[in-house]
Amino acid sequence: LVAVIGVVTVMMGYVVPQITDFIKNMDQALPPYTVALIETSNFFKAYWWAILATPFVLWGAYKGMRYGSKDFCYSADALWLKMPVAGTLIRKISIARFCQTFGSLYASGIDVIGALKAARNTVSNLALSEALESVITYVQSGESLSSALNFSGEFPSLVVRMVKVGEESGNLAPVVDKVSAFYTKDVEEAIDGMIASIEPTLTGILGIMILWIAAGVFGPIYEMMAKLDI
Secondary structure, eight states: OHHHHHHHHHIIIIIHHHHHHHHHTSSSOOOHHHHHHHHHHHHHHHHHHHHHHHHHHHHHHHHHHHHHOHHHHHHHHHHHHHSTTHHHHHHHHHHHHHHHHHHHHHHTTOOHHHHHHHHHTTOOOHHHHHHHHHHHHHHHTTOOHHHHHHHHSOSOHHHHHHHHHHHHHTOHHHHHHHHHHHHHHHHHHHHHHHHHHHHHHHHHHHHHHHHHHHHHHHHHHHHHHHHHHO
């Protein structure tokens, strides 16, 4: 991604202006896509530093707001969970970490409440962490763990059903470990799929940009040559 941003910035801010200087001097009307290319190039040439700095500024502002406001942090984490791809991954990663820690602690003899409180600290997403706090409250009030997870509304039905089976069979720790292993494998496969799709996506973006540059530069030239032939 950094390479693509760098290539686009160099092409639009340095290469394209040298090419379009010739096109500007042509005594003919330029097509809209060439005009758009020239204007985009002028913008990159004038504000390349702002374009390169913007992602870092936005990221710094985001981290600063998360650090300074718990309400913003909760809203941002809740929004992340609703994202089409990232939300699913974040939820699965958090569940895998939580279940692995909870299963290990519970199997070592720690009571359910103590294991829940310790496992909650492994979840970095504040929305899920708050949901686990409500789970702890439900369990302390006498609800079963599976019912508490269901009431929280943040855990998939698969997790709820598996935990319920573990409670009813008296094998809660092994069942929770299986849930953790399932989601860990699922996350690894999903990430591998995302990585495999990143390269062709970025290649496609570069291809579209190069096609745009070629059309914007050679289109007017071909039109001028056609007029000369006439």
